Amino acid sequence: MKALLEKDNKKPGVVLDFKNVPFVDKLENRLMDALSDSEGPIREMCAHIFKAGGKRIRPLIVLYSGMVFSELSQNLMDAAVAAELIHMASLVHDDIVDNSLLRRNRPSINKIWGNEYAVLCGDYLFARAFGILSEKKLMKSMSFMVEAITNMCHGEIRQASDRFNSNVNVESYYVRIAKKTAIFLQSCAKSGACIGGAGEKDIDIMGEYGLNVGYAFQIIDDILDFCGEVDVMGKEKYGDLKQGNITLPVILLMNKDEYRNWLLEIINSRRLNDNDIDKICNALKESGVLDESSEIAAGHIKKARKCLDMLPKSNYTDFLYSLADMLQSRIN
């Protein structure tokens, strides 16, 4: 397994290309099947989403979290597919919420088909996911997914209502990213471990792994919004700032006396021009808050690895370690 993971990567133990990890082909096929029994424009939208690809982090976490405890099973594969469908649904709806026109380097569903179709496409994907889970009677997975979705809704609403809100702080940021991102990854890890037959304690530890991977993932995503390459991110740069979404680096900058008042004034104006954005980006770099944010993300990756240390050793644990390392490598 380790050899497989390292096959196409120079850095040992770090997976940079998920196309080469075990069972990803099987996952893609199953996902395509699940998306192909629709008709008309919904079928076209599903094909567009499928072709846009993605890292499939959530379904792979489901699969490998389960395979730490047991062989690959059909149930595990189905729960993985359901998780990706829910993720896809939430992305389609998020792009409406954020009015995003680009997703994974392609025009978003709302950009091509309009908000009306995008709403229905997302609903269809949610229903498809629950259809798979109910058909296979995966009740626990369903509960985890329901928890993930209700939290995502609250998280997205919180993000929307906190736009240009200069009162957000590190604590409220954490609540938001837990709801928006991390609880979903926790749910995926728990769903997998549960189907794999793990005991309650191990399910919780695996969940803690997912939660920390989720925190790291979101924090890194928020950092990349300021310094990532559009080609790599597959979405517009400075999108958060333009939308008034105050993320960790900006919160840390607000906490610094020398920037606070200046930054508050810009944010409270609720209208950031290109000049403001340039200035904020420079301040984020020179003040060191991007590095501070990276260190915070690294702390979560470390916590995630510690969770894995407490679980049974398995070939598939290696992937979960690698996933954590891969996140770190995005900002190195």
Add this chain to the structure above:
Amino acid sequence: MKALLEKDNKKPGVVLDFKNVPFVDKLENRLMDALSDSEGPIREMCAHIFKAGGKRIRPLIVLYSGMVFSELSQNLMDAAVAAELIHMASLVHDDIVDNSLLRRNRPSINKIWGNEYAVLCGDYLFARAFGILSEKKLMKSMSFMVEAITNMCHGEIRQASDRFNSNVNVESYYVRIAKKTAIFLQSCAKSGACIGGAGEKDIDIMGEYGLNVGYAFQIIDDILDFCGEVDVMGKEKYGDLKQGNITLPVILLMNKDEYRNWLLEIINSRRLNDNDIDKICNALKESGVLDESSEIAAGHIKKARKCLDMLPKSNYTDFLYSLADMLQSRIN
């Protein structure tokens, strides 16, 4: 039971006020509970939706379809609540799709909170419904609800893509309203019968009842768009026509030689002014197609009643008969 149903109605056997049917208070309480464990704006939106009320036709069909075969159970009540939550979710999302500003005589969620929040509110309601069904392990109900939602998505998309499409005919209209409306009512009836312990055959008959009630319901709704009172409908008049949604009365009018070319020209122009709408409404009345449409709806009500005739007699069958009659009375 019959006495209860008739308590506040002059016309025997016809329920005009669902507030007086058995167990509706229990249903309302349970629904309120299900909606109240949210927070922030989602909680406010849920409260707005709950307060707007509604006839609760879907959950009542779940309840009574089950109670034809057994006593009221917690499972039945939960499945009923889940059905109403799904209905609420679909209304919230439909109002985005149709850009409707009025729902049940109150401003729609998208009107007050905007499309962004409305998308998330609908997602939350869907997730809440599946949360209840998964918590109670109501797998069959879940499958029926998934079928209902996937069909509703396809039906709404079909409606949107058929806007101002003068090629729609009675057959394609039926496919659309089955997907959009009738299959959901069929799913509710089957969900209830299934939880009530009915055999396969009776579940299908009850489903057929629901399907026909659904057809009648949608056809009558489409008729009322031309001749209903805004206060009674709780939404804008001529909404379908304005949006280019070609419904049964208009299709029947297109089938009449003396109106066909004139009507095609107006529809194909894709821009209907108030004068066009007035003219079409007059033509619908004078040509007799509104009456023809009512007769078609009445045919479905008759079919629905025939299904009930084949099922075991129960006090609760009476409600299901009354529900069918009540639909008819809306256009009498």
